Amino acid sequence: MMMPDSWFIEEFEGRVGALSFHVDEVLFEKKSMYQNVKVVKNSFFGNVMLLDDLVMLTDKDEFFYHDMLVHVPMACADSPENVLIVGGGDGGSVREMLKHPGVRRVVLCEIDGMVIEAAREFFPALSSYLDDGRVEVVVADGIEYVRAHKNEFDCICIDSTDPIGPAVGLFSTEFYGNIRDALTDRGAMSAQTESPAWSLEQFSSIVHNMRQSFGNAYPYLVPIPCYPSGLWSCTLCFKQDRNPAEDFDRKRTELVSEKCRYYNTDIHRACFTLPNFVKQAL
Amino acid sequence: MMMPDSWFIEEFEGRVGALSFHVDEVLFEKKSMYQNVKVVKNSFFGNVMLLDDLVMLTDKDEFFYHDMLVHVPMACADSPENVLIVGGGDGGSVREMLKHPGVRRVVLCEIDGMVIEAAREFFPALSSYLDDGRVEVVVADGIEYVRAHKNEFDCICIDSTDPIGPAVGLFSTEFYGNIRDALTDRGAMSAQTESPAWSLEQFSSIVHNMRQSFGNAYPYLVPIPCYPSGLWSCTLCFKQDRNPAEDFDRKRTELVSEKCRYYNTDIHRACFTLPNFVKQAL
Numbered sequence: 136m137m138m139p140d141s142w143f144i145e146e147f148e149g150r151v152g153a154l155s156f157h158v159d160e161v162l163f164e165k166k167s168m169y170q171n172v173k174v175v176k177n178s179f180f181g182n183v184m185l186l187d188d189l190v191m192l193t194d195k196d197e198f199f200y201h202d203m204l205v206h207v208p209m210a211c212a213d214s215p216e217n218v219l220i221v222g223g224g225d226g227g228s229v230r231e232m233l234k235h236p237g238v239r240r241v242v243l244c245e246i247d248g249m250v251i252e253a254a255r256e257f258f259p260a261l262s263s264y265l266d267d268g269r270v271e272v273v274v275a276d277g278i279e280y281v282r283a284h285k286n287e288f289d290c291i292c293i294d295s296t297d298p299i300g301p302a303v304g305l306f307s308t309e310f311y312g313n314i315r316d317a318l319t320d321r322g323a324m325s326a327q328t329e330s331p332a333w334s335l336e337q338f339s340s341i342v343h344n345m346r347q348s349f350g351n352a353y354p355y356l357v358p359i360p361c362y363p364s365g366l367w368s369c370t371l372c373f374k375q376d377r378n379p380a381e382d383f384d385r386k387r388t389e390l391v392s393e394k395c396r397y398y399n400t401d402i403h404r405a406c407f408t409l410p411n412f413v414k415q416a417l
Numbered sequence: 418m419m420m421p422d423s424w425f426i427e428e429f430e431g432r433v434g435a436l437s438f439h440v441d442e443v444l445f446e447k448k449s450m451y452q453n454v455k456v457v458k459n460s461f462f463g464n465v466m467l468l469d470d471l472v473m474l475t476d477k478d479e480f481f482y483h484d485m486l487v488h489v490p491m492a493c494a495d496s497p498e499n500v501l502i503v504g505g506g507d508g509g510s511v512r513e514m515l516k517h518p519g520v521r522r523v524v525l526c527e528i529d530g531m532v533i534e535a536a537r538e539f540f541p542a543l544s545s546y547l548d549d550g551r552v553e554v555v556v557a558d559g560i561e562y563v564r565a566h567k568n569e570f571d572c573i574c575i576d577s578t579d580p581i582g583p584a585v586g587l588f589s590t591e592f593y594g595n596i597r598d599a600l601t602d603r604g605a606m607s608a609q610t611e612s613p614a615w616s617l618e619q620f621s622s623i624v625h626n627m628r629q630s631f632g633n634a635y636p637y638l639v640p641i642p643c644y645p646s647g648l649w650s651c652t653l654c655f656k657q658d659r660n661p662a663e664d665f666d667r668k669r670t671e672l673v674s675e676k677c678r679y680y681n682t683d684i685h686r687a688c689f690t691l692p693n694f695v696k697q698a699l
Contacts, residue, residue: 149439152426155437156434364640
């Protein structure tokens with residue numbers, strides 16, 4: 136919602152706002168085949184990407200999300216070399232993947248080329264990593280891509296928008312089943328799974344879908360100031376079940392956390408600790 | 418800030434909003450000697466208390482804050498019987514204190530009687546605990562009260578507003594020194610210490626002040642959706658230093674966590690884990 140004097144409020148369930156801020160300048164606005172892609176500027180957040188008027192990322196806060204979506208599964212996967220990001224056209228997850236020296240190939244499968252185009256222009260600190268020699272950018276439907284690849288990726292991160300519009304299929308049991316088949320035997324996948332604080336039912340139904348397909352699902356918490364409620368979740372699944380809070384590569388974690396603003400080894404262990412109201416919903 | 422069509426935005430550093438929502442109804446609005454006290458209604462949050470247009474609590478989210486401000490120090494204090502809350506006129510912290518069966522006396526020292534008056538009318542689920550026989554409500558300046566009491570309280574929680582207006586003195590080294598003197602030998606104190614995400618310098622300077630007075634200070638993180646950024650902190654100090662993540666009463670923690678929506682034993686251990694950017698600021 137745009138207020139008369141240029142305040143933007145991300146509406147949440149009609150009568151509540153998530154992030155709100157003064158729009159100092161509109162830098163980019165185009166309608167793609169899938170959604171409205173917009174980049175605006177605010178003096179506190181820096182550049183902000185909006186898809187259909189929902190905040191996707193801000194310069195200030197993006198590290199919370201990208202650190203935790205990527206490094207938690209990467210620390211649990213066995214020597215990951217070949218990895219896939221579904222969505223994430225901004226390049227932030229690719230940047231994090233490339234912090235792991237063992238990674239030889241990162242596929243980014245983004246459905247909307249216009250997100251990549253906007254990020255290349257207005258989020259160079261993220262999108263410049265798309266040019267790394269190890270990265271393969273595929274503009275295609277992640278659902279089709281994943282279905283066509285079997286036993287190929289050591290780690291898959293689902294870096295999607297909310298389960299509305301183009302991303303609905305990325306939260307289905309069928310899709311999670313195909314993700315499982317696309318993973319190598321000791322592989323791990325993560326996905327953003329909404330806010331346990333303000334969307335508890337949606338969160339628990341997504342985790343339920345994952346558990347149906349994988350036989351396991353480990354939700355973990357991430358503060359993301361620019362998303363509704365600021366308390367977000369990701370969920371981790373394995374092709375072969377294990378305990379993610381203990382069974383991870385400490386050496387790799389220590390090395391990578393030197394390059395992180397949020398993630399570290401203690402955070403890796405602690406993030407799986409859930410408050411009572413979240414445990415009860417699962 | 419009130420928008421023309423009745424949207425409220427809590428302004429943060431001028432060009433950013435913290436919580437924003439549609440004001441369905443204004444239930445209470447009076448100017449006290451200290452501040453503007455207002456209670457408004459929103460269909461998602463329930464009743465919301467605003468002091469000088471800053472969100473203090475909402476029916477929906479208040480448990481995050483009150484659980485963590487109170488139970489973390491209470492689990493670390495030695496058999497706390499005699500406890501003090503500075504501020505917190507809404508009664509939420511009193512309610513949590515009374516969940517500990519060993520507590521015999523809770524003093525609530527709130528400077529602004531009008532906060533208590535508004536809470537009594539519009540937050541009965543919190544304020545009704547002020548009528549418990551173990552509770553002593555004192556309408557007075559916490560700074561004076563604490564200075565006049567020595568070696569008396571096993572646990573003190575500083576349930577204050579932000580360090581502006583009437584609450585500035587509640588963040589000073591001198592005040593923390595008086596808190597230390599008001600504690601019994603194995604006592605613990607906690608205070609809300611602002612957002613490490615959006616007010617990192619303010620957070621670290623408060624923690625610094627505490628460390629100066631106590632010789633120790635253990636910040637811990639709490640998601641509070643209705644406060645700016647959603648990522649909040651409290652900080653724990655001891656008269657006699659110890660390791661709060663390990664040295665706490667597990668039996669009491671297990672018992673009390675059965676009555677909590679956020680707090681539990683694993684959360685107690687995990688909340689002291691800090692992300693890299695917070696560790697670096699301290």
